[in-house]
Amino acid sequence: MIEVMIADDQELMRDSLHILLSTKADIHICSLVKNGKEVLAQIPETKPDVILMDIRMPELDGVTCTKLVKEAYPEIKIIVLTTFDDDEYIYDALKYGASSYLLKGVSLEELYQAIQTVQNGGAIIHPNVAVKAMKMFSEMANSTLEPETPEGIKTLSKTEWKILQQVGNGLSNREIADKLCFSEGTVRNYISVILDKLSLRDRTQLAIWAVQNHKLVNKEDQK
Incomplete structure (x- = not known):
């Protein structure tokens, strides 16, 4: 059983993901939270294997929360799930240890496969995001630094x-x-x-x- 925490400031999104993912026999939603502070507070109690992390949340955003989670709990896998594909978020989320970066338009099966993949040590990045990420990293590689x-x-x-x-x-x-x-x-x-x-x-x-x-x-x- 894969224990999954859903972190999103929109109640409709949290509840929708909860309902959809609960149809999968090997997925258990262990916690629903609305910001990064609640993520950190709930981890010791709920012990998630995977966190579905929204980027733009009040009090503590998803990027900073990803950094803090991976520093304290490196074994937890994080899937960044967002409507935004800004370059800044892509780089920071991956740099701080997110295993996957998906846009919220993905299907249930795509999200389910992503959860299974990261739980097994893999990584998935949405194709639209991957193009930007590879371009960004290539530019960094060609820099004078x-x-x-x-x-x-x-x-x-x-x-x-x-x-x-x-x-x-x-x-x-x-x-x-x-x-x-x-x-x-x-x-x-x-x-x-x-x-x-x-x-x-x-x-x-x-x-x-x-x-x-x-x-x-x-x-x-x-x-």
């Missing part, structure tokens, strides 16, 4: 560089497995090791790092 280089980068193997390159290209674990002739479980294990070496929190941050450091990633992969 030197990205931070983790000490563990020196210990990455050739295979780990190959997998890192494919993550940066936007491939899923299954696609990487097919491309490199590995099992999906092997790819997951490699990614866990890479995350540890680069001191990154999750696959989303790994993808961002790979795009920001695309020149280094591509160079190492060719050795």
Whole structure:
């Protein structure tokens, strides 16, 4: 059973999501809250696995709340669910550890699949948002600022560089497995090791790092 918290300042949205998601046998809505402060207050009691997080909420917005939740409870997965696709929100939400960024127009099945995906360690970004995100990260990668280089980068193997390159290209674990002739479980294990070496929190941050450091990633992969 996946415990899901719904955080949205609109009662109609909270209730609608509650009713729809409750039709899924493996989903339990453990809490309905209307702002970021209530999210933080309810977590110790309700222990959600996944939080559906609205962006624009009073008292404490979804972006700041995402940051605070991931700092205190890194195991909780956060799906940003919003009507807004502003660049600022995309970058900050992903930077602070959101596993997915979806627009509120998604279908029930899309949202249900997103919940299952993030619970299993994956990430989903709405196509319209993904285009903006990739453009933004590419611009950052081409900027004159030197990205931070983790000490563990020196210990990455050739295979780990190959997998890192494919993550940066936007491939899923299954696609990487097919491309490199590995099992999906092997790819997951490699990614866990890479995350540890680069001191990154999750696959989303790994993808961002790979795009920001695309020149280094591509160079190492060719050795």
